[in-house]
Amino acid sequence: MPGRDQPLLALETATAPGSVALLCGGEVARERTLPAGAAMAETLLPAIDAVLAEAGVSLAAIRGFAISIGPGSFTGLRIGVATLKGLAFGVPQPVAAVPTLAALALRAEPGAGPVVALLDARRGEVYAAGYRESGRLEPDVLPEGLYTPAALAAQLPPVCRLVGDGVAVCREALRRRPGPGALPAAAAASPRAADVGRLARVIFAAGAAHAPADLVPRYLRRAQAEVTRTGHATEPREGSF
Numbered sequence: 001m002p003g004r005d006q007p008l009l010a011l012e013t014a015t016a017p018g019s020v021a022l023l024c025g026g027e028v029a030r031e032r033t034l035p036a037g038a039a040m041a042e043t044l045l046p047a048i049d050a051v052l053a054e055a056g057v058s059l060a061a062i063r064g065f066a067i068s069i070g071p072g073s074f075t076g077l078r079i080g081v082a083t084l085k086g087l088a089f090g091v092p093q094p095v096a097a098v099p100t101l102a103a104l105a106l107r108a109e110p111g112a113g114p115v116v117a118l119l120d121a122r123r124g125e126v127y128a129a130g131y132r133e134s135g136r137l138e139p140d141v142l143p144e145g146l147y148t149p150a151a152l153a154a155q156l157p158p159v160c161r162l163v164g165d166g167v168a169v170c171r172e173a174l175r176r177r178p179g180p181g182a183l184p185a186a187a188a189a190s191p192r193a194a195d196v197g198r199l200a201r202v203i204f205a206a207g208a209a210h211a212p213a214d215l216v217p218r219y220l221r222r223a224q225a226e227v228t229r230t231g232h233a234t235e236p237r238e239g240s241f
Contacts, residue, residue, distance in 0.1 A: 016036070019192055094210065095210050130156075
């Protein structure tokens with residue numbers, strides 16, 4: 001487990017374009033966003049090398065790793081997990097699997113009410129989770145799940161703050177929801193590797209980090225072939241990060 005002053009490397013690959021951050025002494029020493037429109041499989045490792053080189057830190061000096069574990073892009077999650085497993089096996093060091101929606105919640109604008117993080121899940125749906133306040137790892141206002149815009153609008157607290165690209169997917173349903181006419185405050189932000197690293201400190205402090213071999217993406221939505229086979233669109237919560 002990394003001490004507060006020891007380097008921690010964090011990846012966010014669940015969303016595009018993705019980012020890499022190095023945290024030292026509890027602060028973000030370097031952060032780099034991956035090039036937009038480029039293949040993540042080709043840009044992730046060079047970005048990691050650049051962040052470490054700019055900070056003057058070697059991979060051998062890293063004392064912990066963190067990754068946003070999902071939900072998000074299937075391809076991005078697979079690339080991130082595979083890359084991090086290779087790095088962590090080589091050092092080796094423990095890994096903190098940070099829920100992507102929890103990291104996204106840290107990007108909400110200040111204001112009244114709980115935070116609801118939303119990611120565009122495509123097919124007219126969103127991944128969402130609600131937190132009484134940002135900085136929590138587990139949702140305590142709205143369960144993490146795959147929602148249609150109408151279902152989400154019906155379950156939102158009367159006053160809340162929305163954050164993420166899923167807000168645009170739900171905008172019309174939010175306008176039609178019963179109750180006060182005003183839309184919830186919203187921010188079109190994306191999760192950042194720096195926030196993944198900040199939440200990873202909480203995981204490490206609680207002794208809840210994992211060995212690299214145990215790292216599994218949290219897809220939440222099943223691939224269409226699995227939906228056809230099982231009859232269920234989402235993964236079971238048990239056994240996941």
